[in-house]
Amino acid sequence: MSDIHGCYDEFLKLLELIKYNPANDQLILLGDYLDRGPRSKETLSEVMSLVDEGAIALRGNHDQMFYDWIQIDNERNDLHFFRNGGYATITSYVGNGWFKEIGYDNDLVKKAKRLIQDHDQAHLEFIEKLPYFYENEDYIFVHAGINPKLKNWKLTDEQDFMWIRDQFLFNDHTHNHTIVHGHTPNTLIHKSNDIYIGNNKIGIDGSCAYGGQLNCLEITMDSIKMHHVMSKNKL
Ligand SMILES: [Mn+2]
Structure with a gap:
């Protein structure tokens, strides 16, 4: 699964739908747990519990942006994060009533940072350790x-593992592995939120936080199955 983006309810529903059982299944999450959707904090907490039970969680650009936003005080950077889905993440950590008026408030944003640092250090430490990729014999998994x-x-480049688009999407690669990735909405790849299977590449970002769907690619010994739940987020 990839690009959950705070869509906590859909995430739990999808885990239920696929009857995820950590004793038999290897769950691999491709990053972007935060931003845009309504419940980023709960989503990241759930990801942390799943990793404790054996799941693999990779690093997405939004996870990195949140981490950097906390670490570095830079007004331009703060505003950029706030506008790119960060508003939803901040309120999920500090409460919906935090921003009394709609709009960017530098002072409140800085205070929210300190509050999150004080209360949710475990989340930051978790993000700090997230790997960029996971590979097995047949597949490479990456955000x-x-x-x-x-x-x-x-x-x-570490930035490319988290951010690359056209250069990767529109050029074939020569590796024997199939690369499973998220990050670029599948609507931009094949005009559908469904999983895209291309030339040794599989794209799984169904734009759940934009009202699309959350996808799960299930890889078994002899087949590939696709599952999804529809987004509750109507824009
Ligand atoms: Mn991304």
């Missing part, structure tokens, strides 16, 4: 993609 020009894809 955004790899640099397709490199012979050794593991040398892909």
Whole structure:
């Protein structure tokens, strides 16, 4: 699964739908747990519990943006985070009544940072340790993609693992692995929120936080199955 973006209810519903059982299944989450959707904090807490039970969670650009926003005081950066779905993340951590008026308030944003640092250090430490990719014999799992020009894809720039789009999406790669990724909404790849299966690439971002769907790609010994739940987020 990928790009949950605070869609906590859909996340739980999808885990139920696929009858996820940590004793038999390897759950792999491709990042972007936070921002845009209504329940970022609960989503990240759930991801942390799932990792304790054996799930693998990777690092997305939004997870990194939240982490950087907390660590670095920079007004331009703060405003950028706030506008790119961060508003929903901040209120999920400090409460819906935090911002009394609609709009950016530098002082309240800074205070929210300190509050989150004081109360949710475990979340920040969790994000700090998230890996950029996971590979097995047949697949590479990554948030955004790899640099397709490199012979050794593991040398892909850390920013590219989290952010790459066109260069990865519109160029074939030469590796034997199939690359499973999120990050770019599937509507931009094949005009549908359904899972996209391409040339050794599988895109699974169904734009749940934009009113689409949350996808799960299930890989078994001899087949691939697709599951999804529809978003509750009507925009
Ligand atoms: Mn992303």
